[in-house]
Amino acid sequence: MIKLIVLDVDGTLTDGKLYIDNLGNEMKAFNVKDGLAISQSIKYGIDVAIITGKVSNIVEKRCKDLGIKEIRQGIKDKVFELESILKKYSLTYDNVAFMGDDLLDLKVMKLCGLCGAPKDSAREVLAISNFVSTKNGGEGAVREFIEQILKEKGIWGKIVENFETTAQ
Numbered sequence: 284m285i286k287l288i289v290l291d292v293d294g295t296l297t298d299g300k301l302y303i304d305n306l307g308n309e310m311k312a313f314n315v316k317d318g319l320a321i322s323q324s325i326k327y328g329i330d331v332a333i334i335t336g337k338v339s340n341i342v343e344k345r346c347k348d349l350g351i352k353e354i355r356q357g358i359k360d361k362v363f364e365l366e367s368i369l370k371k372y373s374l375t376y377d378n379v380a381f382m383g384d385d386l387l388d389l390k391v392m393k394l395c396g397l398c399g400a401p402k403d404s405a406r407e408v409l410a411i412s413n414f415v416s417t418k419n420g421g422e423g424a425v426r427e428f429i430e431q432i433l434k435e436k437g438i439w440g441k442i443v444e445n446f447e448t449t450a451q
Contacts, residue, residue, distance in 0.1 A: 285397060285432055286378040288324060289365060290425060292335040292342055294384035295401060298421035311341050314421055318349055320429035325350045327438045332368055334361050336387050361391040382428050384408055384420050399428040 293299050296317055302310040321331050332353035333346055339356065346354045358364045369375065380397040381388070384404040392398040392411055399414035401424035409415055414431060416424035433439040 284378060285329065285380045285436070286374055287330050287332060287368070287372065287380070288321075288429060288432065289332045289334055289368075289379055289381045289391075289395070290321075291383040291385075291388050292333060292339075293337060294404070294420040295382055296345075296421065296425055298419065299384070299403075309339060309341065311339065311345075312421060313345055314423050314426065316423045317425035317429075318345075320426040320433075321349045321351065323442045324429050324433060327433070327442065329432070329436075329438075330372070332365075334358050334364050334368075334391075359387075361388065362394065365391055365394075380428070380432055382414075382425060397432070400424075 334355045376394045377396040379395040381395040382399040400412040401420035403419040416427045418424040
């Protein structure tokens with residue numbers, strides 16, 4: 284049973300492009316539909332964690348805005364990092380859905396109960412994924428992945444109904 288959704292950032296929550304201006308400021312674009320799915324997942328009891336290879340203040344801010352508590356940046360060994368999260372919350376790999384897009388994600392994805400990938404992921408990642416989005420990274424792939432998990436748990440309909448009947 285999935286209790287934790289773990290996401291990579293670049294190429295998964297973003298399009299994988301690094302935008303750097305003349306002053307060295309880095310910019311990333313996030314899809315608001317991904318954000319809504321993340322915040323609703325957390326609201327309905329399925330936590331979300333970030334494990335990413337890069338370090339970025341932008342990622343920290345976006346994750347905090349969405350209510351993500353486990354934000355692990357600058358990580359080269361994602362298995363080690365996920366194991367520390369699993370211990371902290373008394374979970375197993377079977378409880379984890381992981382979405383990644385590139386070779387750095389392969390080892391950890393192979394261990395998780397469910398693994399997903401954006402459509403434009405590295406072919407090696409696509410080959411091991413249980414779920415492949417119809418969308419590219421940064422274009423709603425995370426939303427599709429989370430929506431599928433929440434549908435299987437019978438939660439997505441409640442979320443939609445809540446938005447149909449109340450002002451958010």
